[in-house]
Amino acid sequence: MSESPLTSASQKALTQEITKRRSFAIISHPDAGKTTLTERILRAGGAIQMAGNVRAKGERRRTRSDWMGIERDRGISVVTSVMTFEYGGCIFNLLDTPGHEDFSEDTYRTLTAVDCAVMVIDAAKGIEARTRKLFEICRLRDIPIVTFINKMDREAQDCFGLLDEISAALALDTAPATWPIGRAAQFVGTYDLRTRATHFIAAPLPDDDPRMVQLAEELELVEGALPPFDRDGFNAGHLTPVFFGSAMKEIGVTDLLDALVAYGPAPRAQPAETRDVKGDEPGVTALVFKIQANMDPNHRDRIAFARVCSGRLHRGMRLKHVRTGKQFALHTPQFFFARERQLAEEAFAGDVVGIPNHGTLRIGDTLTEGEDLRFTGVPYFAPEILRRVRLDDAMKAKKLRQALVELAEEGVVQLFRPQDGLAPIVGVVGVLQLDVLQSRLKAEYGVAIGFESTPFTMARWITGQDKVIEAFSQAQRSAMADDIDGDPVFLASSAFMLRRTIEMTPDLTFHDIKQIG
Numbered sequence: 001m002s003e004s005p006l007t008s009a010s011q012k013a014l015t016q017e018i019t020k021r022r023s024f025a026i027i028s029h030p031d032a033g034k035t036t037l038t039e040r041i042l043r044a045g046g047a048i049q050m051a052g053n054v055r056a057k058g059e060r061r062r063t064r065s066d067w068m069g070i071e072r073d074r075g076i077s078v079v080t081s082v083m084t085f086e087y088g089g090c091i092f093n094l095l096d097t098p099g100h101e102d103f104s105e106d107t108y109r110t111l112t113a114v115d116c117a118v119m120v121i122d123a124a125k126g127i128e129a130r131t132r133k134l135f136e137i138c139r140l141r142d143i144p145i146v147t148f149i150n151k152m153d154r155e156a157q158d159c160f161g162l163l164d165e166i167s168a169a170l171a172l173d174t175a176p177a178t179w180p181i182g183r184a185a186q187f188v189g190t191y192d193l194r195t196r197a198t199h200f201i202a203a204p205l206p207d208d209d210p211r212m213v214q215l216a217e218e219l220e221l222v223e224g225a226l227p228p229f230d231r232d233g234f235n236a237g238h239l240t241p242v243f244f245g246s247a248m249k250e251i252g253v254t255d256l257l258d259a260l261v262a263y264g265p266a267p268r269a270q271p272a273e274t275r276d277v278k279g280d281e282p283g284v285t286a287l288v289f290k291i292q293a294n295m296d297p298n299h300r301d302r303i304a305f306a307r308v309c310s311g312r313l314h315r316g317m318r319l320k321h322v323r324t325g326k327q328f329a330l331h332t333p334q335f336f337f338a339r340e341r342q343l344a345e346e347a348f349a350g351d352v353v354g355i356p357n358h359g360t361l362r363i364g365d366t367l368t369e370g371e372d373l374r375f376t377g378v379p380y381f382a383p384e385i386l387r388r389v390r391l392d393d394a395m396k397a398k399k400l401r402q403a404l405v406e407l408a409e410e411g412v413v414q415l416f417r418p419q420d421g422l423a424p425i426v427g428v429v430g431v432l433q434l435d436v437l438q439s440r441l442k443a444e445y446g447v448a449i450g451f452e453s454t455p456f457t458m459a460r461w462i463t464g465q466d467k468v469i470e471a472f473s474q475a476q477r478s479a480m481a482d483d484i485d486g487d488p489v490f491l492a493s494s495a496f497m498l499r500r501t502i503e504m505t506p507d508l509t510f511h512d513i514k515q516i517g
């Protein structure tokens with residue numbers, strides 16, 4: 001490693017900075033209140049000032065990401081962005097994930113860059129389908145989960161019942177961290193089980209108020225029957241502290257933030273091929289988990305979002321871009337706030353910085369101070385929707401090729417170039433990705449395309465000896481393609497076909513996930 005060992009004083013300062021970092025994402029089923037909670041959190045963190053109540057979804061989303069027409073038209077959040085703010089002496093990075101399941105690949109990649117997830121549950125509906133899916137992704141990575149039971153200001157399920165449901169549905173221990181005071185329209189505050197403090201939105205209630213009497217009765221049950229918070233269990237992802245609140249009425253939001261300050265996990269070690277990289281190691285390492293192009297009409301650029309995984313990154317430093325072996329100068333790393341961005345003079349493990357570049361950086365790339373290290377865990381999933389791109393204006397073939405590569409590098413779709421020379425095939429996990437591709441090709445590149453069906457429903461990366469791959473490719477020419485890295489991919493028309501091909505080709509391995517890096 002190029003870095004000389006730090007003196008113990010500077011190591012201490014580094015560790016202190018890193019211990020202050022909190023990077024998290026909010027996961028939820030659509031409509032549970034993720035957007036509202038995000039806004040309240042940012043407001044509590046002073047990141048945005050907004051008068052009055054939450055604005056209509058359409059209007060608010062327009063202001064946030066006007067650059068993407070499709071998002072506006074459909075009223076869904078397609079983009080993963082990051083927002084940095086300070087609260088309680090900690091630096092928070094809140095990574096936004098797309099709500100729609102068609103963009104789950106993007107969500108998956110974002111979750112590689114967080115240390116913790118806040119799971120928002122609608123108090124009337126309990127665990128819903130998408131909550132469960134997102135939770136499972138977190139579990140695969142042992143990401144600690146904080147639960148926020150939202151909409152307590154409305155008719156809700158019984159609190160004990162909700163806790164049981166979370167435990168049973170997700171096989172996850174629950175430890176209530178707060179308890180609601182009053183229910184539905186009478187919901188006015190929370191009781192903090194850790195500090196024993198009460199928080200009211202208006203004047204405190206007297207002890208003989210029926211809501212306080214109910215609280216006292218329930219607390220006996222809670223404290224007698226439910227497990228206390230256990231930090232190790234939380235850090236390992238086995239136990240979730242549960243908060244009750246109303247994002248809309250701003251009840252319970254600071255309970256949640258205070259808890260993230262008190263015991264939210266600081267940056268976790270990030271797994272790499274050869275070893276795990278700890279946050280407080282002196283050498284800088286960073287992992288690119290997201291690329292966004294043309295984010296802002298005023299800055300037509302391409303931003304790579306990188307999580308700093310260790311050390312202190314500073315503006316102007318040169319890092320090694322491990323995939324190409326070349327040097328990469330960090331001229332203008334940026335932090336993103338709710339509505340603006342700023343040059344990042346320095347950033348520490350746990351922070352997410354945006355790095356403008358012209359296509360050098362790709363999803364899954366590692367930057368280091370010289371070490372040949374590759375972070376793992378940023379995957380491509382084998383798509384099950386495969387469409388051939390139909391170009392309306394043949395004069396634009398070259399432009400289309402370039403645009404498809406750029407958008408594939410961003411992770412909008414996967415690109416497969418058929419070895420038989422026919423038109424490119426794009427692969428997606430969810431059909432909305434195709435709409436995004438189509439509208440962005442038109443808006444940003446001026447290329448109109450359509451899609452045609454293909455005989456294929458499955459794609460598998462193949463590995464094995466070169467000469468075996470070559471022979472297989474010759475024999476299967478019309479079903480072979482190269483992905484964006486030039487890696488060979490076999491396209492199958494059905495599960496049956498795929499099974500048969502695998503059986504008949506014992507010398508090759510077929511993969512449904514490709515690790516990038």
Ligand code: GDP
Pocket residue numbers: 028029030031032033034035036037054057099150151152153154245246247248249
């Ligand atoms: P998302 O789809 O998860 O981002 O959910 P939103 O934040 O957009 O909220 C969905 C709907 O629930 C909106 O109409 C919100 O105003 C409403 N909502 C969000 N939080 C609360 C809450 O705490 N109480 C009530 N009553 N409604 C809420």
